[in-house]
Amino acid sequence: MVEKALVKVGILFGGKSVEHEVSLLSAKNVMDALDLDRFELVPIFVDKAGRWLLVDSLDALLEKTAAESDGAAVSYGPVVSFVPGGQGRLIHLSDMASSTYVDVVFPVLHGLCGEDGSVQGLLKLAGVPYVGSEIIGSAIGMDKDVSKRLLRVAGIPIAPFYAFKRGDAIDCRKVLEELGLPVFVKPASLGSSVGVAKVVDASGLQAAIDAAFKFDAKVLVEKFIEGREIECAVLGNDDPVASVVGEISSSHDFYSYEAKYVDKKAVKLTVPASIDSTIADRVRALSVQSFHVLCCTGMARVDFFLSKDGSLVVNEINTIPGFTSMSMYPLLWQATGLAYRTLISQLIELAMQRFAQNEELKTSF
Template sequence: MKTILFLFGGCSTEYEVSLQSAHAVLQALDHSRYTPLAVGITREGRWLRYGGPLFHLETGDWEAQPDCVPCALSLDRGDLRLLWLDGSGRSEPFDAAFPVLHGKNGEDGTVQGLLELIGAPIIGCGALSSALCMDKDRSHKLAALAGVRVPRGHLFRRGDDAGEIARAAEALGYPLFVKPVRSGSSFGVSRVAAPEHLAAAAEEAFRHDREILLEEAVPGFEVSCAILGSTALTVGAVAEFQVEGGFIDYGEKYADGGTLRIYCPARIPPEKATEIQETAKRIYRCLDCRVFARVDLFLTPWGELVFNEVNTIPGCTPHSCYPGMMQAIGLDFQTLVSRLVELGVEA
């Protein structure tokens, strides 16, 4: 029986989302085949080996439980062990690692780099693809080289002239979007309808990253593709996102009472769904993704596909979009979790 190291929490604005995903994945894990080794990372960055009841992940008070032990990974390559830092000298071996982390300091290649350094098989994308997919500007550049249309945009760094930002916005035309280059769950993203709101939107985006992207507002709606695999790829049913105002922010994604509506399968012709799936696979491969990821695109009123982003660790609850797209092709959540672990361990 293999032991799987699960990482959850993290120094990210998506900390709570990670707890919900980890709770669901740990519940769905096939315990007849795999032994979980759960490690939570607090908002402050402390690593704690957690052996308590799973419901404390849902309630968010897991780190206050007596079952927490300070811990760290052995950094000797090939020595896959979790070291207890309580003075006992105890350690626990593991066979592979599943980072159930979202956003910065978890989904952006940082944790994946650590795991690659020690030679741990990763259930998910590696360091390079994780970093690229988190970076909206550089992932767009690579997708464009692969022949996929991307939104028109301009990159700016902290300290750049405000006049240049204003002129770039005028050239793109309003409305437009201002985004941190590296951020998840739409944190720091603003839809700007007029020039007088641009400065505040840029300031908000710079709160989340040192680089920001001004991007054209692509007409139409967002579609999404769940992809599973490393060599042979399984693609879920295409999902369609509809929201009032056309902007899916953090509240629309996770808060009750939002206007976001998800249709899976998407309300589009079968041939268009096939085109979306093939385009998503091209993006997945060109960004070096493996095991699983969710590819999001825009579908314009005239049927053109425009790349938006890739989520390398999408939400992993039974009600999240990625499992829903896989459910639509017959992969239930428990089976999906088993396939994810199998793919990561095999790689």
């Protein structure tokens, strides 16, 4: 009896992003959960210079990174690049005759050049399946300005906001007259609350905007919505399903980067959330609707604010949610009855199914 070949899964992590370290934490969990009876792991590390390198494991990488910080010479694996139309071929740039192949890629990249459509476009040109949303869904989901405008047109409730590009004339007084205080200032295309500030005094608005512009070329100023922070996970392609609903509460002033990844004691995750079943059903329905409106596939986490009067506001969608030990996406699915390992397997299967469907499309007329 011939044994079935393992599916080679390229775990793509790191990235040229302020969320580089978060990606390492997520990738560690994904790698540990991979079903090695079905899949073969191929770790692909993207360093902060943007180089793609094969590594033996994330543990080895972390050891090398520690040595590097001590000034020791560090040797990673070969620098590689996908070949356009190569169906998963990674050519070794130091030895062009050498190649590594993967059958599917699992991007565990957060932020710019990771979940904004850039990598997705590269992988599409390479002719290899990949987990998560395609180019358009990734790009839309990453840009909070564009995604909020699309949600608003679809009749999905969002918080009032202004969006400014670098160089725009900004009338802070006019903004506050319309939005009131406090407001949140955030880069348009970053996650993990990087560069986000809560402004409680009019005199601090311009400084917060200037600080956010250090991370992005477009900045949002958003009306503060008082309410509970509710999250829901979505899984699927054409017929996605929603998980149970969870709640995040923090002793910090808001769910900041530090609260998410540094001060674990500051955060309480409640799964499932203690909310009325009718509201929970509404959250799930809005999550799936938002997933469709924003052209998502594979996976996404949809974040809400729940006001005291029971009204819901969609805060944002995350097309490559975190997979750290504190991340809600896998926790929500575990509470729904989908084990972590099974979730990772299903995400890979969804990627390969979508790729096979797209391959059936005509390319000539």
